[in-house]
Amino acid sequence: VFFDCHVSPRVGWEQAFLKQMQRKGDHRTIVVPTITSLNPDTWKELGGNAGGKTCFILWNNDFTWLYNPGRDAPLMSGGLLALSRRWWEETGGYDTNMVAWGGENIDQSLRSWLCGGRIEVADGAYVAHMWRDPKNPKTTLRYPIPTRDVMRNKARAATAWFGEFVEKVMTFPEYEMFTKNGESIGDMRGFQTVKDRLGCAPFTSYLDRFSYIYLDGGLIPDHVFQLREQKTGLCMQVKRNDRQPHNVVLAACAGPHE
Template sequence: MHNEPWSTLLRTVHSVINNSPSHLLHEVIIIDDKSDLPFLGKPMTFYLRRFPKVSLIRSTQRLGTMKSRNMGAKVAQGEVLVYLDSHTEVNIGWLEPIVWEIYKNRQTVIQPAIDTIDAMTLEYRKYMENMRGEFKWSLGFTFAPIPPRTLLSRTSTDPIITPAIVGCCFAVDRKYYLDLGGLDEGMKTWGAEDVEFSLRVWMCGGNMKILECSRVGHIFKSGHPFAVSYDDLLHNEQRIAEMWLGEHKRIFYAVHEGRVSRSADIGDLSTIRGTQRNLNCKRFTWYLENVLPELEVPPLSSVKFGKAENAASSLCIGLDSTFPNSFHLIPCWGYGSSNIALTQNGFLKVKDKCMGSEYRYIVLKPCSIDDISQQWTFTANHQLMWHDGKSCMMHVSDPDPATGHRQTIMLMPCEVRKEHIKFTHWTFTYSLSFPHNI
């Protein structure tokens, strides 16, 4: 904790004590990362004396998230570590499933299902259901729905295999955590440490699960109670790229072109390199194939990649399974919409095929440099202009009644009425800039 409001801090402490079986709860350790608010001084020290299992450790210098949590691991006496942000609330029955899963496999890292607590009203709301943790090529964490390939085979009580966890709450065997080296202390202040730890666990022989029958509420604040530099976050993400992505780090640099320098000083990597050697950690290609195949690799000729979102409707382009090789517009979140790559030579690629036009409809075809209908230009005002220089991809209601007037994409004049112009505007998840020599 650092300068945590009194109400949310006590909510965290009281919920842990009240909702944890006494025979499982060995101790509660609060790491105060040099708070300077008056009520977090002597008033907090006196208040916490009423709880025999609670200890308070004060740092004399700012440590940041990673060093603070590692400090807690070194002084802890329990067999299992459960890390909580200082603005969380644990639910009844939250702890038993966690320790049971770790008891069965000491190399399992557990995340409870994360619910939300309103930052203004402190109202508790259920949030996670059939979701897991992932990350993007920017190396920012994101929640995502369970892929269809695994959703059909699970029941509501099955653990969810998750490629990543979010740092606000997770549990791990203490000895296993220390053997892995703890959180990366070469990172600065806050941010991306959960993604790095997730990659390390998976690639070095462990696994991660989310337990929906264990629920913990968390306040997702609109800002930070302490200063977090964007440069520090980029520093942390660049360390991940250099440590774990292997040849795929060029995608990270292409995403962050102009923001991250390959020659930047990212600190000493020898500790992590030693862990990789000692634990015989796998390569990132293994992780992509076995843990997160949904993280599609953009073609190295891409200048744009990811979900193509319409500016007017906020819907994204996806393949329409009802009509072969055709497209429709659907919500962007999830796996229904497609990742699309706009290449340097003007192709719009969906995996190994290209988007062209037939009778003004946009259709998917085998890629061919001889098919002029597959040539596109992304203009300065975010239009996808066809080869004729007059027609643009536009979100429309299908004029064919047989389709139920689905929301789809067609070629329409680029110059349309002002109120309709945004239906021709598109944004991609990533703008990419690969070196020319790749």
């Protein structure tokens, strides 16, 4: 079980976790709780059972909350989860080359979904979490967030699991330290070891599984088309380079275009 230190689990959380993990008799199930709010002055849970359960990945490899998710959790928010020791060891645990904070929830979620596991919300498990409140100094950040390390962690997760879609991630300006400045994201060989051992699926299988989220949210278009010049039969394409990142050219059309 992994819990942030600034939380207060509701009585019975461990039984709810175990019940959910044992529901299918599969050691590859990770479970997460419903995350409610914690009063930092009294350390008591605020409100009722309403709270965040799970998230989904955006194209810049950030994430946001998913409302009414059902049982399956596409992405853990991080810091609150339980899994079997066996599955933890089989998937290789945390990426040892990640530093400080951030990105590990993306890596762990994709390791599970792509490599034969699953992540589910545990019915009846509630954990109150202390959120940062600018009006309450008790919740003020007490340490600097190492932005470069956070982005390197995210870049590692994307490079490891997004396949060809990592090109989309790297078009966002927050990754220019890697795409333009040539900074290294570090040794990636550990990911390939896990993929070879578990026979992990490509990222497209994740998008297929959760296509309803990405289609409804407009992150995956319903239709994809090209613009073709009638005279030459060639299509418009963006041909990027360092000097002309948005250079448009005519090139052979990709796939059927009639």
